[in-house]
Amino acid sequence: MTTTSTQIQLVRRPVGWPTHDDVRTVSVPLDELADGEVRVRNEFLSVDPYMRGRMNDVRSYVAPFALGETMTGGAVGRVVESRSADHAVGDLVLHQLGWRDVAQADAAAFRVLPAIEGTSPSLYLSVLGMTGFTAYLGLTRIARLAEGDRVFISGAAGAVGTAAGQIARLLGASQVIGSAGSDEKTALLRDKYGYDIALNYRDAPIREQLNAAVGETGIDVYFDNVGGDHLEAALDVFNDGGRAALCGAIVGYNSTERTPGPDNMSAIITRALTLTGFTVGAHLEHYPEFTARMTEWFGSGLIAVDETVVTGLENTFDAFLAMLRGANTGKMIVAL
């Protein structure tokens, strides 16, 4: 009988890189289920770059995490007890209640998922879920990818990047260029994810590498997961009318100093570029469209997936830190 829930809570706002002193683990007794409530044993938790931003108390499109409360975020689990007519014991569900082994709340918090034979339910935290939606939204609605466009994606071996490269290709991009932080990752980008060019940003400044690779033909779309030197590199090679979807700037997330922006901002005017930052929450009206298309692509075997899986709730925070360091290929997942 599941009567307690172990949870990870934010107790201090990190300055620079988060440490274990910024969080605590608590076990709380669970109330009896009230009418309309559901209890879920989680199987997979999501750790995502945007969570680092929510640890800060800054004005943002997404509210900061509250101190002393459990870290929220995507999770997939199974219903173990239900007082909801719509949720049966054994149902696979997706929810946003985050870093805990057992989640209990009003049934409306839990969305029942279809089981996909032969694949892990964790995919609903990655390519079939918010991660895939982030890539799809950024390319289609934010960067307005058109057929024939040349596309550069930074952080290409990460969860969003691996999805974005494939989606760009499926949407008709004529060339897909990616950056990642190891030769293993760049090989994977070329061999598994269909990138035409994959650059290891540790080999030489990404600006030099990108100019050398595509300085002549340029890029039309940039999907930014990294920021900093990568955005600067992209601004160098944009064609007229280029569009950047700014999704993440992981390079600065744990910086305690203000770092200067690109030294070539004037390109935004001279080449009539558009830079648009986005978070998915403001665009959920496109989610059904994403689900329809991604389900078809995935079902047709057109989408390759990698996961980096860490096991155990007690390792969630370390998995989060490892993801921020770029230790993952594809989505970083915590399996309970």
Added chain:
Amino acid sequence: MTTTSTQIQLVRRPVGWPTHDDVRTVSVPLDELADGEVRVRNEFLSVDPYMRGRMNDVRSYVAPFALGETMTGGAVGRVVESRSADHAVGDLVLHQLGWRDVAQADAAAFRVLPAIEGTSPSLYLSVLGMTGFTAYLGLTRIARLAEGDRVFISGAAGAVGTAAGQIARLLGASQVIGSAGSDEKTALLRDKYGYDIALNYRDAPIREQLNAAVGETGIDVYFDNVGGDHLEAALDVFNDGGRAALCGAIVGYNSTERTPGPDNMSAIITRALTLTGFTVGAHLEHYPEFTARMTEWFGSGLIAVDETVVTGLENTFDAFLAMLRGANTGKMIVAL
């Protein structure tokens, strides 16, 4: 009888601030008019910030000026000889043949203008022409100004800025904030151009001043004529979903060093901002709409105008340099 044309030509690409050695003045004999051609004696020439960019040989939406050729740009003059059925001697015309006292070309190069009683034809180089269109386009199509928006305009006492402040108000902005480089200019912004708040950027860092003035309520739209520290200041105070129309970055036009960009680029993501650079040439389909609305506003006495007038073709280059230094209030015009 007009038989020669005196013209100012670019002979060297400036490094940093342009100097007189970068241009030369030549007098060229004029051919007899061919059938379909028109000869125009110019009355007013335009000197504009974008011309500095065109002096460089860099990839840009607008082609660089050719070395050894006459500087092109907006000019207004009167037809003195015509072999075109559509252009009568005495007609007031607008053209793009630039820095010369007499212009001669196929009639298609000259657009006949209506005379406006009691006002100078030079207004077709400013608020009734490309300058006004730049302000209108940037606010309506690039920054997508909505009623009730709070708007910040840098370089507000310049040609585009004085137009933009008034247009923003007419389009329903709830608050208009401007920056300029002297107390005389900020007084003018408040008293003549309807700005709610006018900041003298020489008093203290514009970032501090803007945060103090509107840090609480924020801005929704930023019309950027300056770049650099002004763009950084705007990024600090943007509300969620804010839009920046990047029209100019005069602060960097004559810099020989790469200057770092804003240190707060992450705001673009966390507040889902859009930064869009633009030049008017790519959006001429909106020109008739602009003309219709501006003619109505202007005719109703709703548009105040300042000009800074320099006399004599021989002073054109100095007028251009003075404009780059911000010596003008409203449009800098050369009267011949």
